Amino acid sequence: MKFLLTLTIGLLFTVTLFGQEDRINELVKRGIELNDQGKYAEAVAKYNAALEIDINSEFATYELSYTYMTMGQYDNAVRYSKKVIKQNGSHLHEAYVVLGSSLDMLGKSKKAVDVFVEGLALFPNSNLLNYNLALTYYKLQNYEKAEVAAINAIIAKPKHPSSHLALSTIVQAKEEQIKSLLPLYYFLMLEPNSQRSKINYIKVREMLIQGVTQKDEKNVDMKIVSDTSSSNEFSGAEMMVSLRAAARYAAANRNKSDMQIFVESTRGIFSILGEMKKDKTGFWWDIYVARFNDLVATNNYEAFCYYISKSINADEVKKWIADNPSKMQALMDWMNK
Incomplete structure (x- = not known):
């Protein structure tokens, strides 16, 4: 009888845990949908509801940090992305991107570089970490390191249009015309018909008659x-x-x-x-x-x-x-x- 009672309690506990996990996933996924619709405050409410069920939910914590970054609430994005990094779970890579980007937006670009470099030690082939590192180095006017990071971003993901665009901007700051022109052509091949395509297409045409x-x-x-x-x-x-x-x-x-x-x-x-x-x-x-x-x-x-x-x-x-x-x-x- 005692054995049956223990088994019953164990099964009920397992069912409860699975039920909670399903509910957390449901809330977070709904939050992601709201975030994608630009309803950021409502998304935050969903993530917080998930965290009320399990304060250590890495999924909810990461998505909360990402939405805060999207909202421009960079202090909160830093706070929650740091928590995800400490958890060292399945969203570790993305958390480094959010933390570094948020620090950069707060004007703490040198700290952002340290975060991106730390993240790249774990994820050396990350397009996003290299790409954001390139942007941060560019902001710091360290064009040599920015160029290296942008190149690494392209090697990691050659079909990422923004990486080619970033590389063009970086080498243009170094006043290297052909090096600036080639990534623009590549960018336009990957993204030929958008608002920023038009801007950069005009730039290509202007560069061809420069001087x-x-x-x-x-x-x-x-x-x-x-x-x-x-x-x-x-x-x-x-x-x-x-x-x-x-x-x-x-x-x-x-x-x-x-x-x-x-x-x-x-x-x-x-x-x-x-x-x-x-x-x-x-x-x-x-x-x-x-x-x-x-x-x-x-x-x-x-x-x-x-x-x-x-x-x-x-x-x-x-x-x-x-x-x-x-x-x-x-x-x-x-x-x-």
């Missing part, structure tokens, strides 16, 4: 944009960009549309860089140069240029895409390889 102005029909002013320092392996290509920009005003190009000139300029840059590559290896040559030169080699560069131009919603772009389905399909096949 060149037409005084009148016969005279063009050209300032060669080139960093000839020994550390810049793309200085020769930067000079060629300026020369090609001046060529747009040549008589042979006067009847060409801006899109046609953009296509030819892009092809020229990719071809020049491909010729420069030869036996060169490394991140910039392998991730960007080799792939973009292959666009030329496979005759996909024209479709690529129209594809990344979709954000401007121009009639010429839409017509070309509609009139060239086979070329667009070939580009899609190339990108999916």
Whole structure:
């Protein structure tokens, strides 16, 4: 009888625990839905209700920290993400991202760097930790370390558009034109049609004519944009960009549309860089140069240029895409390889 009583109590206790866990998961999942809808206060209420059932619920604690960060309540985000880190559970990686990002937003960027570095010691291949570390180093104007972190973020997740965008911004601060241009092209390939795509597409077009102005029909002013320092392996290509920009005003190009000139300029840059590559290896040559030169080699560069131009919603772009389905399909096949 005593054995049966003990067994019954044990079963009831187990059922109660499972019931509580189900209820916690239900509350947290509902909180996540509310967070995604922008109903942050209601989401927080759901997480707190879950924590009333189990104050040590890592799931609820992490989601609470994330929502507080989203709300801009960074002190609370720091408080709860630190608790998740101490718990050392399944949300440890995400907690380091929230803690570091929140500290950065509080103006404690050096402490944020320490958090990201600590997190990367545990998760060295984390795209988000490397990406946020890059942004923080950029804020601290440590562009060399920011570039390394952004590159590591891309290596960890090559299809993360924001990492390419961050790398472009970082090397632009170092005044390296080609290095800034290549990640922008890659970003637009991954994200061709969004509000930030349009902004950065315009930036690409502006960079292609940087330093060149037409005084009148016969005279063009050209300032060669080139960093000839020994550390810049793309200085020769930067000079060629300026020369090609001046060529747009040549008589042979006067009847060409801006899109046609953009296509030819892009092809020229990719071809020049491909010729420069030869036996060169490394991140910039392998991730960007080799792939973009292959666009030329496979005759996909024209479709690529129209594809990344979709954000401007121009009639010429839409017509070309509609009139060239086979070329667009070939580009899609190339990108999916």
